[in-house]
Amino acid sequence: MEIEDDTPSTGEEAVVVLGVVAAPGQPIGLARKLVDSDLIEHVQTTFPGARWQIEVVEASIVQPPATDAQIVDAARDVLLEHEWDLVVCLTDLPLHVGKRPVVAHANAVHGVAVLSVPALGPTGLRQRARNTVTGLVGQLLGADAEYLREHRKSPSKSPLQHRVRQLGTDVDDEGTAFTARVLTGNLRLLSGMVRANRxxxxxxxxxxxxxxxxxxxxxxxxxxxxxxxxxxxxxxxxxxxxxxxxxxxxxxxxxxxxxxxxxxxxxxxxxxxxxxxxxxxxxxxxxxxxxxxxxxxxxxxxxxxxxxxxxxxxxxxxxxxxxxxxxxxxxxxxxxxxxxxxxxxxxxxxxxxxxxxxxxxxxx
Structure with missing residues (x-):
């Protein structure tokens, strides 16, 4: 599948900023270890198309007990405040879908992913967290599991590369022209978001x-x-x-x-x-x-x-x-x-x- 690149050429390198907001304690410690190790290289290699930056913020964005929706809303507020493109929240609170506990949530509509650090288990924490965060980033870009598997086989030819480049390009278009370009350039992403929302x-x-x-x-x-x-x-x-x-x-x-x-x-x-x-x-x-x-x-x-x-x-x-x-x-x-x-x-x-x-x- 080929997608025409309608991202305007600005002469500047596209930059995607991934924010990581982590609760005090184990989550912020893990976040700093990930950034100090190879998380940025892993994300950059997996999702080419722009230069990735990672910013880490320590914050208790919700007070327990908190619902999953409250965590997502609070993380979204942090994303907008810091003008990030995507955000992953590391929390020490449990996450659920219905009554089923899960390790992480990815909400492409909001550009927010939430990872429950205790759910990763006691061993191999850093590697599991790195792989999980990378998978969450893929889902925030609008890819489901099957699409991600196709992307990993040939990242340089994947439509996700277009999405990454578009996300990281700061455009100056105004009004309806900007809106039309965003929508026509993200039809697959839009359909995936709507389908995921059921x-x-x-x-x-x-x-x-x-x-x-x-x-x-x-x-x-x-x-x-x-x-x-x-x-x-x-x-x-x-x-x-x-x-x-x-x-x-x-x-x-x-x-x-x-x-x-x-x-x-x-x-x-x-x-x-x-x-x-x-x-x-x-x-x-x-x-x-x-x-x-x-x-x-x-x-x-x-x-x-x-x-x-x-x-x-x-x-x-x-x-x-x-x-x-x-x-x-x-x-x-x-x-x-x-x-x-x-x-x-x-x-x-x-x-x-x-x-x-x-x-x-x-x-x-």
Whole structure:
């Protein structure tokens, strides 16, 4: 696979800054040993395309007990503060995906990886940490395990080299031209980020939104005025209502949970464009899955609860399957608006956990 290099030539060497933020004690000691040994050479050899720099910061970014999402958010704040390109956080806290303990998480959307030092075990610590950090960097660049294996066979010909060079190039493009270049140059990365986030699982994590949607749907389904509106709207108006309801719950989730990221640094602008793009795509696809599930439920509910004789009397003609589908469609849209109201009651942590699932590193 060949990728056209659309990274502008600035005459300067591309530099990628990898930040390492480590908690006091064993994590910071291990971080300094890694930097003093061959970590930089190992990363440089594995991911050519730019000159790598590693900066180490000792900090307790969270106070235990802390969730994995809180660690990622805190590490992301440090990344933006120091204007790093990527960050790996070494912590002495345990990490989990669901109820399963893991060694590390890699979140390409945020550019943040978290490594639990105690989970590496008591022996061979430095080598295991070096290999794990290198694998995490690969995942932060947007590569899955299979892609990384292909990359290791021929790093100089891998599309990851283009990604590294682009990440390390400080561009001066402004406005839509910059945004378009970032997006077209990172289509594979974007698709990988969205796929890794599993947006279809978003609805399952939003209990309050689902409760609000069901309540609104039941109310709409047994209301004769809704039957009449569905019968007279036509597909154009029904489509407009559907799109409006999806936009409403998407905006509620993004704004309410403060998922939209802002930044003024030139070094962080590309990451922020990617982050916000993936945020919108993830939430829209998740809400679309939410909408599809509600449509199925509304159709079943209409067929079971709306009596044909009463339905026909309200419409003034014998109802057909099309009439029931129109009622289900409008009911689904109104229920989605009710879900938006419920989504406003969700905690920020619930929305973030649902929208940005943390995944264990494949290399550990």
């Amino acid at each position: 947006p279809w699982s978003l609805a399952l994590g939003l209990s309050r939104a689902l409760t609000g949607a069901i309540a609104a749907g039941v109310f709409a389904l047994v209301t004769a005025d809704i039957w009449l509106l569905a019968d007279t709207f036509g597909w154009i108006r029904l489509t407009g209502v559907a799109i409006g309801s999806i936009i409403a719950i998407t905006a509620t989730l993004i704004i309410g949970a403060n998922l939209w990221e802002r930044g003024t640094s030139r070094q962080s602008r590309q990451q922020i464009v990617l982050f916000n793009t993936v945020t919108v795509i993830t939430v829209v696809l998740g809400v679309a899955a939410f909408y599809a599930a509600l449509f199925v439920l509304a159709t079943v509910g209409a067929l079971c609860l709306v009596v044909p004789q009463v339905f026909g009397d309200a419409l003034g003609h014998d109802p057909g399957i099309t009439d029931y589908l129109e009622v289900a469609w409008l009911t689904c849209s109104l229920a989605t608006v009710g879900g938006a109201l419920g989504a406003g009651l969700e905690t920020d942590e619930a929305v973030r956990d649902a929208a940005y699932t943390q995944h264990p590193a494949e290399s550990v």
